[in-house]
Amino acid sequence: xxxxxxxxxxxxxxxxxxxxxxxxxxxxxxxxxxxxxxxxxxxxxxxxxxxxxxxxxxxxxxxxxxxxxxxxxxxxxxxxxxxxxxxxxxxxxxxxxxxxxxxxxxxxxxxxxxxxxxxxxxxxxxxxxxxxxxxxxxxxxxxxxxxxxxxxxxxxxxxxxxxxxxxxxxxxxxxxxxxxxxxxxxxxxxx
Numbered sequence: 751x752x753x754x755x756x757x758x759x760x761x762x763x764x765x766x767x768x769x770x771x772x773x774x775x776x777x778x779x780x781x782x783x784x785x786x787x788x789x790x791x792x793x794x795x796x797x798x799x800x801x802x803x804x805x806x807x808x809x810x811x812x813x814x815x816x817x818x819x820x821x822x823x824x825x826x827x828x829x830x831x832x833x834x835x836x837x838x839x840x841x842x843x844x845x846x847x848x849x850x851x852x853x854x855x856x857x858x859x860x861x862x863x864x865x866x867x868x869x870x871x872x873x874x875x876x877x878x879x880x881x882x883x884x885x886x887x888x889x890x891x892x893x894x895x896x897x898x899x900x901x902x903x904x905x906x907x908x909x910x911x912x913x914x915x916x917x918x919x920x921x922x923x924x925x926x927x928x929x930x931x932x933x934x935x936x937x938x939x940x941x
Contacts (some may be wrong), residue, residue: 753807753822754795757913758829762801763840770796775810778833779839786835792821792828805829805895834902843902845909847895850918854926855892865897871916872924879912 762768762779769778775790785793791811795804805828807821849856855870865881867889881887885899885908896914899905909928918925920936927933 753825754804755781758805758825760805760829760832760836762803763836764801766836766839767802768796768801770794775928779835781839784839785910786839788831788835790828792825803832805832838901842898842900843905845897845905847897847909847912848928848929849893849895849916851916851924854916854924856895857892858889867912869912869915871926874919877915879915884906 765781767780770776771778776787777790777794778785778787780786791809793806793808793810793860795806796802797804802812809818809821809824809827813821849869849871851872853870853872857868859866859868859878865887867879867881867887869877869879871877882904884901885897885905888896888898890896895911897905897909899908913928915925916925918927918931918933920933921938923933923935
């Protein structure tokens with residue numbers, strides 16, 4: 751246990767509950783809205799009275815000597831994954847997209863049980879994007895999109911999928927851009 755330093759100790763927030771399955775080595779975090787699970791590769795020491803988790807370097811299964819050299823990295827990876835899960839379960843993430851171009855519009859529709867995002871991007875056809883159940887997409891203006899969810903990876907993945915419908919071109923800067931993105935425009939041909 752002497753290989754546990756301060757950075758390998760995680761404090762659990764008060765509104766999050768922790769469940770640990772010792773047979774399958776799975777840790778589950780829940781709050782009033784969502785729950786997340788993670789399969790562990792190293793052993794944990796849980797102090798319930800202080801609401802602390804200590805991640806050790808002892809593996810949960812037999813390893814070769816070659817893989818035992820990577821136990822320190824495995825321990826740190828385990829810490830990062832647990833911290834990321836706690837962050838995702840306790841907060842929401844938002845990505846903002848801007849539609850830049852004449853006639854570029856976005857709107858949300860509800861057809862039957864499906865939430866759809868309707869995009870007009872200067873093509874001869876409209877583009878419809880099915881919104882996943884655990885995400886919310888808002889259009890406050892016709893050219894601004896907000897994607898909100900509780901998984902950072904999923905929110906950024908959906909934002910990049912929507913952006914890939916019309917990637918900004920380098921000459922006029924038309925397309926779908928992230929709110930923080932700046933495009934340096936290229937100079938066109940001179941006559």
